Amino acid sequence: MNAIADEVTKEKPKTIYLKDYQTPAYEFEHVNLSFQLNEEHTTVSSSIDVRVQRKKETLFLHGDKSMQLDAVLVNGTQVADERLTRTNAGLFVSGLPEEDFTLKIVTTIKPQENTALEGLYKSSGNYCTQCEAEGFRRITFYQDRPDVMSKFTTRMEAAKDKYPVLLSNGNLIDSGDADGGRHFAVWEDPWRKPSYLFALVAGNLAKIEDSFTTMSGKKVDLRIYTEPHNIDKADHAMVSLIKSMKWDEDTFGLEYDLELFNIVAVDDFNMGAMENKSLNVFNSRLVFATPKTATDADYAAIEGVVGHEYFHNWTGNRVTCRDWFQLSLKEGLTVYRDQEFSSDMNSRGVKRIGDVSKLRAAQFPQDSGPMAHPIRPEEYIKMDNFYTVTVYEKGAEVVRMYESLLGKDGFRKGMDLYFERHDGCAVTTEDFFSAMADANNTDLSAFKPWYQQAGTPIVDVKTSYDASTKTFTLKATQTVPATPGQDASQKKAVLMPIRVGLLDKSTGKDIEIASVNGVAQEKGTTTAVLRFDQKEQTFTFENVEQDVVPSILRNFSAPIKMTTDLEEGDLLFLMANDSDPFNRWEAGQTLFRSLLVKLIADETNGKALEMNTKITDALRKTIEGAKAADADKAFIARAMMVPSESELVEMLEPGTVDPDVVKAARKFVMKSLAADLRPLLEETAKANSAPAYKNEPADRAMRSLKNTCLGYLSYVDAPEVAKDALERYQNADNMTDKIATLSALSDKVCAERETAFDAFYQEWQHDPLVMCKWLSLQAASGVPNNLGNVKALLTHPAFDIKNPNKVYSLIGGFMSNPTTFHQKDGQGYEFLADVILQLNDINQQVAARMAGGFTRWRKYDPSRQALMKKQLERIIATENLSENVYEIVKKSLD
Numbered sequence: 001m002n003a004i005a006d007e008v009t010k011e012k013p014k015t016i017y018l019k020d021y022q023t024p025a026y027e028f029e030h031v032n033l034s035f036q037l038n039e040e041h042t043t044v045s046s047s048i049d050v051r052v053q054r055k056k057e058t059l060f061l062h063g064d065k066s067m068q069l070d071a072v073l074v075n076g077t078q079v080a081d082e083r084l085t086r087t088n089a090g091l092f093v094s095g096l097p098e099e100d101f102t103l104k105i106v107t108t109i110k111p112q113e114n115t116a117l118e119g120l121y122k123s124s125g126n127y128c129t130q131c132e133a134e135g136f137r138r139i140t141f142y143q144d145r146p147d148v149m150s151k152f153t154t155r156m157e158a159a160k161d162k163y164p165v166l167l168s169n170g171n172l173i174d175s176g177d178a179d180g181g182r183h184f185a186v187w188e189d190p191w192r193k194p195s196y197l198f199a200l201v202a203g204n205l206a207k208i209e210d211s212f213t214t215m216s217g218k219k220v221d222l223r224i225y226t227e228p229h230n231i232d233k234a235d236h237a238m239v240s241l242i243k244s245m246k247w248d249e250d251t252f253g254l255e256y257d258l259e260l261f262n263i264v265a266v267d268d269f270n271m272g273a274m275e276n277k278s279l280n281v282f283n284s285r286l287v288f289a290t291p292k293t294a295t296d297a298d299y300a301a302i303e304g305v306v307g308h309e310y311f312h313n314w315t316g317n318r319v320t321c322r323d324w325f326q327l328s329l330k331e332g333l334t335v336y337r338d339q340e341f342s343s344d345m346n347s348r349g350v351k352r353i354g355d356v357s358k359l360r361a362a363q364f365p366q367d368s369g370p371m372a373h374p375i376r377p378e379e380y381i382k383m384d385n386f387y388t389v390t391v392y393e394k395g396a397e398v399v400r401m402y403e404s405l406l407g408k409d410g411f412r413k414g415m416d417l418y419f420e421r422h423d424g425c426a427v428t429t430e431d432f433f434s435a436m437a438d439a440n441n442t443d444l445s446a447f448k449p450w451y452q453q454a455g456t457p458i459v460d461v462k463t464s465y466d467a468s469t470k471t472f473t474l475k476a477t478q479t480v481p482a483t484p485g486q487d488a489s490q491k492k493a494v495l496m497p498i499r500v501g502l503l504d505k506s507t508g509k510d511i512e513i514a515s516v517n518g519v520a521q522e523k524g525t526t527t528a529v530l531r532f533d534q535k536e537q538t539f540t541f542e543n544v545e546q547d548v549v550p551s552i553l554r555n556f557s558a559p560i561k562m563t564t565d566l567e568e569g570d571l572l573f574l575m576a577n578d579s580d581p582f583n584r585w586e587a588g589q590t591l592f593r594s595l596l597v598k599l600i601a602d603e604t605n606g607k608a609l610e611m612n613t614k615i616t617d618a619l620r621k622t623i624e625g626a627k628a629a630d631a632d633k634a635f636i637a638r639a640m641m642v643p644s645e646s647e648l649v650e651m652l653e654p655g656t657v658d659p660d661v662v663k664a665a666r667k668f669v670m671k672s673l674a675a676d677l678r679p680l681l682e683e684t685a686k687a688n689s690a691p692a693y694k695n696e697p698a699d700r701a702m703r704s705l706k707n708t709c710l711g712y713l714s715y716v717d718a719p720e721v722a723k724d725a726l727e728r729y730q731n732a733d734n735m736t737d738k739i740a741t742l743s744a745l746s747d748k749v750c751a752e753r754e755t756a757f758d759a760f761y762q763e764w765q766h767d768p769l770v771m772c773k774w775l776s777l778q779a780a781s782g783v784p785n786n787l788g789n790v791k792a793l794l795t796h797p798a799f800d801i802k803n804p805n806k807v808y809s810l811i812g813g814f815m816s817n818p819t820t821f822h823q824k825d826g827q828g829y830e831f832l833a834d835v836i837l838q839l840n841d842i843n844q845q846v847a848a849r850m851a852g853g854f855t856r857w858r859k860y861d862p863s864r865q866a867l868m869k870k871q872l873e874r875i876i877a878t879e880n881l882s883e884n885v886y887e888i889v890k891k892s893l894d
């Protein structure tokens, strides 16, 4: 029964469809797992209490082909071979009893050889697991689907000296010594859960401890485990955890439900972190932080992700997904929750700007490319490929729109009803939608297409003021572009909230909005929420006494691409006056974007590039604003940022993009601004250089502003600039400043660059996480012949192809470096394909992510297109291609 027939091994990748969903015929009430962890192999026994829901059906247990199946017993009796059929994907068991029964399965696995980092594997010599989405099937045969929820009891046994710490979900109910220098622990999780939330850790780990008393007075022990030499780096994560627990009580009334909460940091992890019940496993990148080793951005990311995983305890664990098509049910909602948490802990406006920038730079491109999919996809080959910016970030935007449409209180009512109805259940995005609509007694049916339609809606707005009727009119149209499998004609208009404010032209202040389309607004309203749900719709603001400048889509109230008839003067006015921080920033971005698109056209046509000095002047005013006593410096730093190259690429026509041209245009703008504003930039950098590091909001804001100024100054071609950067590098007392100065040098060909990079290596070569920064800075560098450098780094001791963080830093950094990756001779493409094929045999999830570098090939000019396509064809023609890589490459070529 162990032999898998050859034809089976060569099975074609199979597509899974949402429409095929069926409830399970067998429910698993209770699972008793037992692990014998040995160096050569691990034995896993699983004993399951099965409840028969539909009699006589064949039971399908998922199970990876890497496992050895030792035994299958039903009610204690070995099942005859003819009732077992093993395939590539699992095991069919037929002839089962019609009454409830116990099923026992024994497998042997080899965690020490597991480089995919799914299921049970070893990282730095310690055992750990990763089961989402479909990793549990590499541990044992099981109905590895989220709608099968069971109570788990886990016993594990291992050598006591090498693995003194033994952890699993829930509560420790027994532990002790065993024969041969071994010991054991038994953990019981009282909460029913799907297999993807199972976790086990065994290793030599140190811990820090704290506690939290919940709002109903229950004490929870909090522990963070790391390898002993990193234990001094976990304090910030602990503080973040405590803040998260408090925030969820204050904001949603959600309390933690066990007496213990553990976090374990591991170095080898495919993703950021994992919300396993009471035993979160984290990529160490999202736990470790000291001022010397982590940047301000790292600190913020840790706070956000610790919150994210903790918040999953309710949105994901207590209420989970019926099937993986519903992933956004937990991820979109939990991202929304972590964004809100970070906004409350830090500056809300700055957080929003960062989130929208990410959406534009990463999600919009996905939504207009061959991998475009709705936030609730309808088909997949490998679920791993659908942990996307669309499901996560666009999913969070969709949740945010409920909040905008229903108001904060209405949204909270919807959340309360959602938990009241579905606690302990595996549900769908439809259920979430119904809870929101029902709790507010409102018809949201026009909102549904957000779940079904892929593609970023395009909204155009025309405005006019009529002095005779004192009305201000806003005419909006919406379309959703065609995406794979969905033509434009199929797409419906979708309900979206458009937040609008009106600024008095003479004072720049918001006017009070009395009524819109005859509907009176609440007294004191300065931002109206328009419900836009038709292809074409007109909104008339009444009693508008004087002409105004509209601020449209405040706080980016819908994930759309919007064009308006606002003119340069209006945008400059909004940039200076808008009370909405997002739109104040956005006005500047809109100006930058239109300038850059024009410059890209000019550069393409061989015209001389010319700076728009009004933008320079506006930016000067923005920077000068930093001198005010109450200046929001973190915001000013954000407002100084010029749209990224990837955001610009997204704005250009398919088949036309020459990354060299995009880069040249952007560089021209940066150089002009740096040259024209040099004294101000230098003065601001100086005024915001603190004598010593402090990790306080005001200090972080100063660093951010200072480093943004230094980033600009790095565009000035003068020897003293490099000298100053090196000096600042040498004097920096924290990682934020080290990285800022290093990146200011990284595009320059000069001795200072070499000195700084060498010094950094000498200082940090012992720290793999810090080395990731060193790798990614070099991968992203614009120095000539950088491809050679990247290739050389592949064999450098600082690199390790088996470690995802290292791959994301070096190869991921290289992929998003237009000059190196897109170099005209196609050698960058060939190199990436080589690496993907190498990774395909090591870690398929990571390989597939790297294959994402090719998905947008149709965007580029014909010669680059041909070169990229050639590599895609070479990859797909390779034997033993993983389903992960196959799916990405196939869809890219289709």
Ligand code: PHE
Pocket (backbone or CB within 6 Å): 130, 132, 133, 271, 272, 273, 274, 275, 308, 309, 312, 331, 387
């Ligand atoms: N569920 C995790 C999160 O977003 C992400 C994850 C997915 C981790 C798959 C590992 C594997 O919080």
Ligand code: ZN
Pocket (backbone or CB within 6 Å): 308, 312, 330, 331, 334
């Ligand atoms: Zn998540």
